[in-house]
Amino acid sequence: MNMQGKCPVMHGAVTETGTSVMDWWPNALNLDILHQHDAKTNPMGQDFDYREALKTLDVEALKQDMRALMTDSQDWWPADWGHYGGLMIRMSWHAAGSYRIADGRGGGGTGNQRFAPLNSWPDNVSLDKARRLLWPVKKKYGNAVSWADLIVLAGTIAYETMGLKTFGFGFGREDIWHPEKDVYWGSEKEWLGKDRYASASDETSLENPLAAVQMGLIYVNPEGVDGKPDPMKTAEAVRETFARMAMNDEETVALTAGGHTVGKTHGNGDASKLGPDPEGADVEMQGLGWANPGGKGMGRDTVTSGIEGAWTSDPTKFDMGYFDMLLDHEWEIRTSPAGARQWQPVEIAEADMPADVEDPSIRTMPIMTDADMAMKVDPAYRAIMDKFRADPAYFADTFARAWFKLTHRDMGPKARYFGPDVPAEDLIWQDPIPAGATGYDGDAVKAKIAASGLSVADMVATAWDSARTYRGSDMRGGTDGARIRLAPQKDWAGNEPERLARVLAVLEPIAAETGASVADTIVLAGNLGVEMAAKAAGYDIAVPFTPGRGDASEAMTDADSFAPLEPLADGYRNWLKQDYAVKAEELLLDRTQLMGLTAAEMTVLVGGMRAIGTNHGGTSHGVFTDREGALTTDFFVNLTDMAYAWKPAGNGTYEVVDRKSGAVKWTATRIDLVFGSNSVLRAYAEVYAQDDNGAKFVNDFAAAWTKVMDAGRFNIG
Numbered sequence: 001m002n003m004q005g006k007c008p009v010m011h012g013a014v015t016e017t018g019t020s021v022m023d024w025w026p027n028a029l030n031l032d033i034l035h036q037h038d039a040k041t042n043p044m045g046q047d048f049d050y051r052e053a054l055k056t057l058d059v060e061a062l063k064q065d066m067r068a069l070m071t072d073s074q075d076w077w078p079a080d081w082g083h084y085g086g087l088m089i090r091m092s093w094h095a096a097g098s099y100r101i102a103d104g105r106g107g108g109g110t111g112n113q114r115f116a117p118l119n120s121w122p123d124n125v126s127l128d129k130a131r132r133l134l135w136p137v138k139k140k141y142g143n144a145v146s147w148a149d150l151i152v153l154a155g156t157i158a159y160e161t162m163g164l165k166t167f168g169f170g171f172g173r174e175d176i177w178h179p180e181k182d183v184y185w186g187s188e189k190e191w192l193g194k195d196r197y198a199s200a201s202d203e204t205s206l207e208n209p210l211a212a213v214q215m216g217l218i219y220v221n222p223e224g225v226d227g228k229p230d231p232m233k234t235a236e237a238v239r240e241t242f243a244r245m246a247m248n249d250e251e252t253v254a255l256t257a258g259g260h261t262v263g264k265t266h267g268n269g270d271a272s273k274l275g276p277d278p279e280g281a282d283v284e285m286q287g288l289g290w291a292n293p294g295g296k297g298m299g300r301d302t303v304t305s306g307i308e309g310a311w312t313s314d315p316t317k318f319d320m321g322y323f324d325m326l327l328d329h330e331w332e333i334r335t336s337p338a339g340a341r342q343w344q345p346v347e348i349a350e351a352d353m354p355a356d357v358e359d360p361s362i363r364t365m366p367i368m369t370d371a372d373m374a375m376k377v378d379p380a381y382r383a384i385m386d387k388f389r390a391d392p393a394y395f396a397d398t399f400a401r402a403w404f405k406l407t408h409r410d411m412g413p414k415a416r417y418f419g420p421d422v423p424a425e426d427l428i429w430q431d432p433i434p435a436g437a438t439g440y441d442g443d444a445v446k447a448k449i450a451a452s453g454l455s456v457a458d459m460v461a462t463a464w465d466s467a468r469t470y471r472g473s474d475m476r477g478g479t480d481g482a483r484i485r486l487a488p489q490k491d492w493a494g495n496e497p498e499r500l501a502r503v504l505a506v507l508e509p510i511a512a513e514t515g516a517s518v519a520d521t522i523v524l525a526g527n528l529g530v531e532m533a534a535k536a537a538g539y540d541i542a543v544p545f546t547p548g549r550g551d552a553s554e555a556m557t558d559a560d561s562f563a564p565l566e567p568l569a570d571g572y573r574n575w576l577k578q579d580y581a582v583k584a585e586e587l588l589l590d591r592t593q594l595m596g597l598t599a600a601e602m603t604v605l606v607g608g609m610r611a612i613g614t615n616h617g618g619t620s621h622g623v624f625t626d627r628e629g630a631l632t633t634d635f636f637v638n639l640t641d642m643a644y645a646w647k648p649a650g651n652g653t654y655e656v657v658d659r660k661s662g663a664v665k666w667t668a669t670r671i672d673l674v675f676g677s678n679s680v681l682r683a684y685a686e687v688y689a690q691d692d693n694g695a696k697f698v699n700d701f702a703a704a705w706t707k708v709m710d711a712g713r714f715n716i717g
Contacts, residue, residue: 028678029585029586029589029674029678029681030182030589031589031599031678031680031681032181032182033182033589033590033593034589034592034593034597034598034599034602035598035599036178036180036181036182036593037176037177037178038178041176041177041178042177043177044143048143050143050146050172050174050175051172051418053143053144054144054145054171054172054418054419056144057141057144057145057171057419059171059419059420059421062137062141062145062153063153063157065137065140066137066153066154066157067157067160067161069084069133069134069136069137070083070084070085070088070157070158070161071083071084071161074133076298077129077132077133077298078298078299078358080263080264080299080315080357081315081316081355081357081360083161083162083316084130084133084158085158085159085161085162085262085263085316086158086262086263086264086315086316087126087127087129087130087133087263088130088154088155088157088158089154089155089158089159089259089262089263090127090130090155090263091113091127091130091131091151091154091155092108092151092152092153092154092155092156092158092407093155093218093259093406094113094123094124094127094218095107095108095112095113095118095148095151095152096108096152096406096407096409096410097218097219097245097406098112098118098212098218099211099245099409099410099474100209100210100211100244100245101211101244101245101246101561101564102208102209102210102211102244102564103209103471103473103564103590103594104410104471104473104474104475104476104594105180105183105184105209105473105474106183106211106410106473107409107410107474108148108151108152108173108407108410109148109173109410109411109474110148110173110174110175110176110180111146111147111148111151111173111175111176112176112179112180113127113131113151114131114147115176115178115179115180116179116181116279117179117185117216117279119277119278119279120277120278120279120280120289121191121216121217121218122191122192122216122217122277123216123217123218123305124218125274125277125289125290125303125304125305126266126290126302126304128278128287128288128289128290129288130154131147131151132287132288134150134151134154137150138150145171146173146174146175147175148173148174148175149171149172149173152169152173152407153169153171155403155407156169156403156407158262159262159318159403162262162316162317162318163317163318163319164258164318164396164399164400165396165400166400166403166404167397167400167401167403167404167423168404168421168422168423169404169407169419169421169422170408170411170414170416170417170418170419170421170422171417171418171419172411172416172417172418172419173411182593184209184210185210185212185215186207186210186212186215188214188215190215191215191216192214192215192216192217193214193215194213194214194215194226196210196213196214196215203225203233203236203237203239203240204236204240206240206241206244209564210244211241211244211245212241213225213237213241219238219241219242219371220234220237220238220241220370220371221234221237221370222265222305222307222340222342222369222370222371223306223307223340223341223342223369223370224341224370225237225370227341228341229333229341229343229370229373230370231370231373231374231376231377231378232374232377232378234370234371234373234374235374235377235378235381238252238256238371238374239252242255245406245409246405246409246429246561247402247405247406249380249381249384250384250398251398251402251405252381253375253381253384253385253388254384254388254395254398254399254402255399255402255403255406256371256372256375257322257323257375257385257388257395257399258318258322258395258399258402258403260311260312260322260369260372261311261312261317261318261319261320261321261322262312262315262316262317262318263310263311263315264309264310264311264315264354264357265304265305265307265308265309265310265342265367265369266302266303266304266305266307266308267303267304267305267306267307267308267336267337267338267340267342268295268300268301268302268303268308268336268337268338269292269294269295269301269302269303269337269338270294270303270337270338270339271303271306271338271339271340273292273293273294274290274291274292274303275289275290275291275292275293276289276290277289277290278290290303299357299358300356300357300358303338305340306336306338306339306340307336307338307340307342307367307369308336308337308338308340308342308367309336309342309344309354309364309365309366309367310354310364310366310367311325311326311366311367311368311372312324312325312354312366313325313351313352313353313354313366314354315354318396320389320392320395323385323388323389325345325352325366325368326368326372326373326375326376326385327376327385327389329345329346329347329348330345330346330347331343331344331345331346331368331373332344332345332346336367341370342367342368342369343367343368343369343370343372343373344365344366344367344368345365345366348365348366350363352366353365353366354366401427404423405427405429408430409429409474410473410474410475411474411475412474412475412476412712412714413430413431413432413433413475413712413714414426414430414432415714415715416475416714428556428557428558429558429561431476431481431552431556431557431558432552432556433480433481433549433550433551433552433556434550434551434552434556435548435550435715436480436516436517436519436520436547436548436549436550436551437515437516437517437520437547437548438547438548439515440514440515440516440547441514442516442520442524442545442547444514445510445511445514445516445520445521445524446524446525446527446528448510448513448514449506449507449510449521449524449525449528450528450532452506452507452510453506454503454506454507454525455629456529456532456533456612456613456629457529457612457613457614457618457629458499458502458503458529459503459525459526459528459529460526460529460530460533460609460612460614461496461499461573461614462484462499462500462503462504462507462522462525462526463479463522463523463525463526463527463529463709464526464572464573464609464614464708465484465494465495465496465500465573466478466479466482466484466519466522466523467479467523467526467708467709467711468567468570468572468591468595468708469483469484469489469565469567470594470595470596470708470711470712471565471594471595472593472594472595472596472711473594475712475714476565476712477565477712478711478712478713479519479522479523479549479709479710479711479712479713480519480549480550480712480713481519481549481550481551481552481556481557482517482518482519482522482549482551482552483552483557483562484500484504484522485504485508485518486552486553486554486557486559487554487557487559488559488562488563488566489562489565489566492566492567493577494566494567494568494570494573494575494577494616496616496617503525504518507521507522507525508521516547517549517550517551518551519549519550519551520547520548520549523545523549523709524545526705526709527543527545527705527709529612530543530612530631530701530702530705531543533608533611533612533629533630533631534631534698534702536627536629536630536631537611537627537630537631537632537694537698538694539631539694539695539698541698541699541702543702543705543706544702544706545706546710546713546716548713548715548716549713567591568580568587569584569587569588569591570591570616571584571585571587571588571591571606571671572588572591572605572606572609572614573609573614573615573616574610574615574616574619574621574622574669574671574672575615575616575617576652579652583670584652584669584670584671585670585671585674585678588602588606588671588674589602595708595711596707596711597704597707597708599680599681599684600684600700601700601704601707603675603681603684603685603688604684604688604697604700604701604704605701605704605705605708606635606671606675607633607635607636607675607685607688607697607701608631608635608697608701608705610622610623610624610625610635610672611623611625611627611628611629611630611631611632611633611634611635612628612629612630612631613628613629620666620667621653621667621668621669621672622635622666622667622668622669622671622672623635623666624637624638624639624656624666624668624672625638631697631698631701632694633688633689633693633694633697635672636675636685636686636688636689636697637689638656638665638666639672639673639675639676639685639689640676640682640685640686640689642659643658643659643660644656644657644658644659644665645657645659646668646673646676649667652669652670653667653668653669654667654668654669654670654672654673655667655668656668688700
């Protein structure tokens, strides 16, 4: 065969254009989300500790270099009015602003803006330039500062150089090294598509967990809902999307006003002529995108949002100019050079107009977006605007605090913050928890629990319910704080309120008697239950335990912000609150990923929880054993035993039938059966079904259990 001229690789086999397993079998369970940040993608190696690296950082020198960067205009991408502040603020804002409280995903805590899809979102046009401007600083300080910290710090330093007294800053965001391809940003298949509302007329019907109104936007459409200017309608969209970022009305107005006090929008050209985005651009672009052939393609010729103009007379100063401009003028709809709908003043003195970004002798027309007009016409927003205008100091403080919340909301507890500028004040959205005792006798606590009459299932299920709230996406929830005993968690259906109250009535007095926190006592009870179940299976183990959890109070708990942490399903306890369009096993994967578990850890935990008998409501689905309460491998042994057949029984349940007699031996749900049907999960199940892996199973279960119990405890080594 003549191979001359033949390409030596299989086309598409090593790129995203190739056909994947999921392309061939789209209904198969995709486990990729559980291995989203595999260690193989991280070039730093397992020994690298970012917190230790931060200790070598000269913070003041870094900040000084960042301040100098703001006014060091580069010819290849010149700064508007000689100041990069507006661009850097937008970069930080759009990194942090992708956070949504429903599942804690998004945000600026991982440096994910460097990767697709965020690096190429339509709403992030030109932010590739901001990150490239930051590169010399990152290069200089190297491993001592992450991209994630640097991207967020840039906006804070920009505000400081423009006159704002900021509230503080905390380092500690660790970089990821691979796109988060499995984060759900919406079902639309095209940029700026909009198919995420149950009702087109109801802005609150936005699909969970989404916060942005359209695919590829951070918040709302600046031209108006569906691109149609209507400030009152836009106010509804703004209120809903900011609420989904955990912002109230006052914070929303402060962020809008403070964000638009500086910088400008860019739409001085034909947006349709922009080149491909960074992810789609060819190699000669070197990771930059949206090349603009119009004019110089930069400076006054920049095209970003399509709207063109600045909001204030002096866009490089943090002042009250936004209030003066918006409230003291009448506004009308006009069209930008890029064809976008924007608001411009009906009449304005030339002295009040902002200068051209390149030539200060030229005055340009100021603008407002539909979201800005919403601040003026919505009664609630307008009242806050008037309050801020009457008290500039209050506005500046409120904005500084809101900016700090925006840029730190996804970092988790204050224990993760690092650096000299971490505010001393504890803020309720940081979910503060007092330090817990460590000097008590843990064995004495366990002895009292053992003598209390609580069942193994009660102990294990209560500890699990306390721990499963943890979300690695924003580091909220978990056992620390014992918030399972407070509203709203004590009343969640998934926590079986009556059973929970009965168990807590036993554990709380034991905590008081021994000096342990309730949080530690709950975990000790769960550990004791696991140890007892292991012993019943013939294995003596000691589940690792680290004391020191504290007990949060109601005053430390923002009950409303904890509502999104409520589990609507828990495959580990074989429970669904109701039927959902999403399959039960997909809900299990979502919960597992948020808890930071691997597919193997998920497998061992599900099998062990079934054997112990921790199902919600005490159901027998998936309890494939005659030794319930013992930590055996029976779930896996019987799941893989061909002596049984599996038959649908209606309502999402199945019967496990003896092939010879036809008798129903057990019942199951989709969650149970997926560990036998999915090829990867079955491979894990077969490991634990082997005759020689009983001890491995018990030890693996204890290790995974401890990982869940300790999740979110950033104050321990």
